[in-house]
Amino acid sequence: MASLPRIAPMLATPGRLPPASADDAYAYEVKQDGQRCIVYLPGDGSVQLRARSGTDITPAYPELRDLGTALGSRPAVLDGEIIAPDGEGRSDFQLLQSRMGLAGDPARAARMAAKIPVHLMLFDVVFLDTGSLTHIPYIERRNVLELLGLSEAAWSTPAAVVGHGRQALEATRSAGLEGLVAKRLTSLYEPGVRSRAWIKIRHVRTEDIVIGGWAPGRGRLTSLPGALLMGQPGPGGGLHYVGSVGTGWSVAERTALATLLRAAATETCPFTERPPVTAARWVEPRLVGEVRYTTRTRAGRLRQPSWHRLRLDLTLDDLA
Incomplete structure (x- = not known):
């Protein structure tokens, strides 16, 4: 079993869409309204989920247990967001609140998982096999993440689009989503830092x-x-x-x-x-x-x- 480094999540800075002249320098992802989660996969079939605070929240989400075998014996550390989808598939934070805070009560967590299942949106990979990926650009990490093929009923790798930020923002507005996160293609992963390389744009x-x-x-x-x-x-x-x-x-x-x-x-x-x-x-x-x-x-x-x-x-x- 690999010994995985503890990695604090990189945070986005609130702001506006990048100017049109810099549009192609960014990838745009849907901003999810959920619980940030760093996923540790040691490669032995187990999984550990940690919240932004570092708290172990694994027992609160039993439906994500099978993620431990998704990469076989390959150790990895992934970054993502746990959401509770509503009837139309959109993240509903109020639904998620009924699932949060149950790490100390596995029996209740299992009952709630049957009533209000969660979904893990994976948007970054910061460690794989034997080395950290925090020092390589976002676009390269994104390519690595997509090649992992992480897509099942309880987790997936949502799409990211390069450029076309204004169209992407309008699409999320029309769909009733919270907004976008613009990520500079050349940005490195800065653990625990609220970086200007990632910009979160909410629909106000x-x-x-x-x-x-x-x-x-x-x-x-x-x-x-x-x-x-x-x-x-x-x-x-x-x-x-x-x-x-x-x-x-x-x-x-x-x-x-x-x-x-x-x-x-x-x-x-x-x-x-x-x-x-x-x-x-x-x-x-x-x-x-x-x-x-x-x-x-x-x-x-x-x-x-x-x-x-x-x-x-x-x-x-x-x-x-």
């Missing part, structure tokens, strides 16, 4: 929301909002809670919002269901804001929301 959406409450900031910011509690009119009437937003504003904007929130204060929760937020303070639902976010959860919550601006030109009635 905007939504008008109603502020129904807020939670105080911490320390010297307790008199200012640390998070705004957001709602939207629901089909059955009332203000439905869609999450909280606590990033994206300047100190001046936070201070101005605090004044407006105090003027709209009320003792009554305006949401149809009381949000599970400690120390929440309620306001009359008359302030409208615009937030940016990536996707919605199955429960309708906005994922990764960021404050954009106050919409003084809109009221709750405008959103109904």
Whole structure:
């Protein structure tokens, strides 16, 4: 059995598509919404899965056990992402959450695997046979990975396209996917580094929301909002809670919002269901804001929301 080196995953930097003049210098992969995973295949039929933190998560995903024999006796270290596909084959992080954290309970992990199977998307190979591949360019590692032929029901090697970044981004938008990762063809694998050679481009959406409450900031910011509690009119009437937003504003904007929130204060929760937020303070639902976010959860919550601006030109009635 080979002794495999522990390798921390290389990370992408948030950004925009490379300029058109550099388009052909990048490969584009679909950005998956799952759990990053480094796969260790010693060549003895076993497999070990480690999360980005280094934690051993192998027992949480029993359906990936057979990956240990996929390369026979060839030792390898692979990089990928574990996803839980929805009914249309798209990664659904909310589904995956029911599978995460079960490494200490193999029996429950096996039961959940039967209900919500996962799929491992493999996008890099950083060690093979007797040597590290971190020092060779991405395009060469990618060719090696594809030649391994890793494609089964529970794992696969998704496609990467060289150039055509704008078309690829639009295709992921149309398909309802999270975005792209642009990888420079000449980039080496930098373990544990958030590198500018890999750029993650998310589809950012905007939504008008109603502020129904807020939670105080911490320390010297307790008199200012640390998070705004957001709602939207629901089909059955009332203000439905869609999450909280606590990033994206300047100190001046936070201070101005605090004044407006105090003027709209009320003792009554305006949401149809009381949000599970400690120390929440309620306001009359008359302030409208615009937030940016990536996707919605199955429960309708906005994922990764960021404050954009106050919409003084809109009221709750405008959103109904």
